[in-house]
Amino acid sequence: MSKKYKIIVIVLVLSLFPAGCMVGPKYKKPEQLKSDSYKNERNLDSLASVTNLKWFDLFNDDVLKGLIQKGLENNYDLKIAVSRIEQFRAELGYSKADLFPSFQYGATINSNKKYITPSTAGASMSWELDFWGKFRHENNAVKNELLATEEARKVILSDIVANIAIAYFQMRNFDDQLEITKHTLETREKYYQIISERFEKGYISEVDKVQIEQQVAIAEAAIPNIERQITFQENAIALLTGQLPTEIPRGKSNTELQIVSKIPLSIPSALLENRPDVKAAELRYAAANERIGVAQAMRFPSINLAAIAGFASADLSNLFLGSSYMQNASGGIAGPIFAFGKNKRRVEINRQQAEQFKFLYQQKYIDAVSEVEQSIQNVRTYQEEWKARNRQVQAALINYKLSHERYDSGYVSYLEVLDVETNLFNAQLSLAQLSERQLSSMVELYKALGGGWNL
Template sequence: MLPMGCMVGPKYSRPEEQKAERYQNTEIPIDTAKSVVNLKWFDIFDDDVLEGLINKGIENNYDMKIAMARLERARAELGYSKADLYPSFQYGGTVYANKDAFLPTNVGASMNWELDFWGKVRHQNKALQAELLATEEARKVILTGIISDIAISYFQLRDLDNQLDITKKTLVARQESFNIINERFIKGYVSEVDKVQIEQQVAIAEAGIPRIERQITFLENVISVLLGQVPGRIERGKANSDQKLVTDIPLSLPSKLLENRPDVRQAELYYVSANEKIGVAQAMRYPSFNIAAIAGFASVYVSDLFQDSSYKQNASAGVVGPIFNFGKNKRRVEIYRQEAEQSKFYYQKTYLIAISEVEQSLQDVKTYKQEWQARNKQVQAARKNLELSDARYYNGYVSYLEVLDVQRNLYEAELELSRLSQQQLSATVQLYKALGGGWN
């Protein structure tokens, strides 16, 4: 058993958080027995292509590789620090050819051991262990970010695909209307105003296509970087309108975020580490104890080096400690104490942000659904309105200005409905992430 003394320094206790008993933006009953971490990320998606992209991102994403390298370094630093608890052994030897130099030839081994009497090394090890665990939580934060970023970018891409399809169909419809009206203009049935107005609408639809194609290329490049691959075309799966995400995500108590959210756990572990460093600083105010031993052979003549008479050994113990350094050691303790205080406040802030993100995600999921339902009614009504307006125009009851207004409303409503489909899907992913799911 290693000779240890008492450990100076504060003992860790979890800070008080501002408790929330329930979420205000949901009527869903909270099940304290369930947790979102029991719902794996691949269980919430119903698109094999999307799942394949996410798996590729997890494997190849460079942020993920950087996180893994940091994790391995943290493990190495912990092992490096743990070695300080044990004695160190060295060997050495020197050969002198000139006997008149009065320097004996020698070979031997030595041992040096600084006793961790006040817990300086143990506190340091605990600090590094907490930082190692925090690094693991940071890896989980990056993992959830990769999953959600790929999924949301994919839904945005499929939304742009749908917008491009809507715009192309709109262009075809307007081109057909232009052909009819231009023919009527040539025959003198309508004025040039009608012809110019529909010509303008054709140009607007034409201009929309390259704009959307530019946005598609941008998003494909974004997804390619997330996948850790050279930018190129991204494979498509289901359209957003065909996606069926799991919507009954289990809600646990807000306090469960302390266990589910890796960023909250990371912030707490950094506070644990900062708290242990106070103990390191306090231990440095006390004397340190050292044991040393040397054993080996020394002789003026190399031929007599390993004779019994040449054998030497020695052991010693020492103590060294501060006497007066104008309050430097005391200030060191205060520095680490204030750093720990900052870490505590950051942890408490992270917890509040976590609750805020869940509240916002719950509200987003609910309101995007309501907005989509209303917008869908608008699209259906606009399509019927266009059908009636076309009939009224060709029968001479209204000017073409009314038809153009109905066409614009329908086009904008269809684009907005497409965006709302994407936003509903993205909000569900954000809720899953906010609740702390996806990393295991």
């Protein structure tokens, strides 16, 4: 076998041999606290209702769906996240290139024959063999970071959908409050006219007139405050949808809206590992774990191969003659001897960074379980509270009608009427608020369970 072919065989053997020489720890999934179900479980439903349900199937309001779609198209946080994914894809390709040889070309032209540097034209190859897995560990780390970034995009996606929906519900709540307040003001102004006429005729005392005048002013003062809240919510929705401040279109009221999903209120907590923020945290830990291997590989010698082929001649006119052709192949090894513990400390630094990412992952998992626990409890209690408050409103409406009849018949003072009317007004406002909280809590539960927030 010629010397040239021997060199080729040696290069091929050395290029294949590193596959079994990776140093560094193998990834092991961290242990988590597990429970079969949640503390506040109700009905054990299929997980498929969460994983298969997309956000556009969650709402029965086309206006709200349109706002969410606009937010997904225009939101700047989502655009930044998509750009960050493309950046990591480029970094992954950049990292993969280190696994392969690098080829270069070059040429030097010298017209002076007496000059010590001859004219040259050729190509060269250099290759640091990944004998200890340094480049493969780094490549795996970047790959996990890319996957974590894709999961982070899903987190932003779910935030956009949930935040727009909740802001919309809050805006419609203030719309309801404004309508309730305006209706209350109209009723009070009507009775103010009646009571003023009775006072002028001497049928009632000035106390009744002052009391109703005070209630009119209270209702008038509440309207500008609610209008400010509506403008605030409209601006928030405009920002979430990537628009300049504008009037937001209205669809159904909160009492007409409903969450049309069958969201399970009890699933095994282990399934929360599919939540994008939990998965992203684990992937970041996996990436940090790979970089321990990078640091460990840097403690071992690096093996380099090089080859060159081309032409060299002191006489430029003879550069490409056969006698000017030259080729060479070489190998080298270099490694640390003594660096006062620097290389060892590098490994320990990366080990502790990985440990921190592991703790962050475990903490994120517990946070996710806690969020679902709270969301389940919120859904249940808001539903119960809404039912009770709705009964209060119905009873208050009957009491309001009866108290006015008693007042018109002269059986009670207007102070009793005002007390009944105030209770009705407050109960109606509370019911409007609970309608919003019911809807919002269902969205928050869907988000906490890691439901289908896909485009």
